[in-house]
């Protein structure tokens with residue numbers, strides 16, 4: 152079963168098990184269900200308050216996840232988390248971004264670290 156390790160220097164780290172193969176639950180929804188204090192406002196990929204950094208627990212791999220949504224591309228650019236060049240490189244190389252919006256990011260069946 153895939154695990155999500157939530158980490159924030161102000162709170163105790165917490166590991167939760169994601170439902171394998173659900174492919175519908177966002178990281179924000181999983182955090183809320185587990186009372187993990189990930190910040191959020193709009194829950195619709197507009198405000199950027201839920202920005203997170205996602206890495207694969209297995210350092211050899213990059214997270215599979217789903218690719219950035221159009222909303223994420225816009226907001227992450229506005230927040231300065233991704234430059235135009237970063238974005239183009241991700242698209243050209245077909246890679247997922249480590250910066251995501253918790254309300255948009257749906258994890259896949261892999262163990263990930265979520266820094267919030």
Ligand code: FES
Nearest residue numbers: 194196198199254
């Ligand atoms: S809560 Fe607003 S972008 Fe995620």
